[in-house]
Amino acid sequence: MKKWLRNATLGFAAVVALSACGAGNDDNGDNATGDGTTDASDFTVGMVTDVGGIDDKSFNQSAWEGLQAFGEDLNLVENTNYSYVQSANENEFEPNLRNLVREDTDLVWGIGFLMEDAIRTIAEQNEDAQLAIVDTVVLNPDTKEPYDNIANITFKEHEGSFLAGVVAALESETDQIGFIGGVESGLIKKFEVGFKAGVKAVNPDAEIAVQYVESFNDQTTAQQIANTMYSQGADIIYHAAGDSGNGLFTEAINRARNGENVWVIGVDADQYEQGVYGDESVTLTSMVKRVDVAVALVSEDTMNGNFPGGQVLEYGLDDNGVGISESTQNLSDGTEDEVDNYREQILSGEIEVPQTDEEYDEFVSGL
Secondary structure (H helix, E strand, O other), X not given: OOOOEEEOOOOHHHOOOHHHOOOOEOOOOOEOOOOOOOOHHHOOEEEEOOOOOOOOOOHHHHHHHHHHHHHHHOOOOEOOOEEEEOOOOHHHHHHHHHXXXXXXXXXXXXXXXXHHHHHHHHHHHOOOOOEEEEOOOOEOOOOOOEOOOEEEEEEOHHHHHHHHHHHHHHHOOOOEEEEEEXXXXXXXXXXXXXXXXXXXXXOOOOEEEEEEOXXXXXXXXXXXXXXXXXXXXXXXXXXXXXHHHHHHHHHHHXXXXXXXXXXXXXXXXXXXXXXXXXXXXXXXXXXXEOHHHHHHHHHHHHHOOOOOOOOEEEEOHHHOOEEEOOOOOOOOOOHHHHHHHHHHHHHHOOOOXXXXXXXXXXXXXXX
């Protein structure tokens, strides 16, 4: 592992209250500053969404909620101190990032690995800019090292997805389970492979259907894929597809209203509410990825003069950066205990969760 890869040791559940470790307050409630810090009222942070949009009920929304929590905790002004710019397509990534830098925004966020090329260009053209990106590590092609002006925020999605797979295997009545991905990539493969490994760890005989939408913003195609998977016998489908995943929820809700016993496992945020119909929900559980807390923490660190440029911050099960959502009302008795059992096996090193197809094949062969 490269020397610049730093495991984040902050317990996410313990640091949601940002003011506990932020700049001190004076008697008037204003933020006092020390060397290297910026007065909160002068600090600006902007976020560029990926194509899923700010209301995708998943990845982008979680990031924005983190920025809102940061701003609200410090009594900052939305659209003055903190704001977002929505991207309609990938061609807008670079100009959106550039505009925020030109406005002298203190910290500029790129949300999603699809922004890697755009943020690299901006970093090379603006060495004094402070940039951050979620879900990828942006390396200088010449040095093969991270840029000093980019903070790289990553997660161990495969670990959380493994636990989602455990839930799916325990709860499935048909032993047929589905996975719908957004854009096929190394990142989304971590979701897929970790999930499949969790399923197989519990039930080696389970069948797992996998299909990619090839978009994070195509609900229609995702719904069609879900329709096929459910029609062929799957009763639980996990998605890592951003806004496309809302098409899965639409299909599951339609079927549930007609009396079918089908379920969705959500992603990134607790998506229980996304599955609500009447007094029930088709959301079995969600693989929560605390993008919100990571965005808030790095924003606060930057305001306090501790911009983690050139670093890779990686959050996993060991610091509650990923995990299973707190909405457990649709889980059977004993499922949570079994999930905790597998979680402890991962933390102890007894189970090493695969991240690639090759590692998955090796994992399954050892069961």
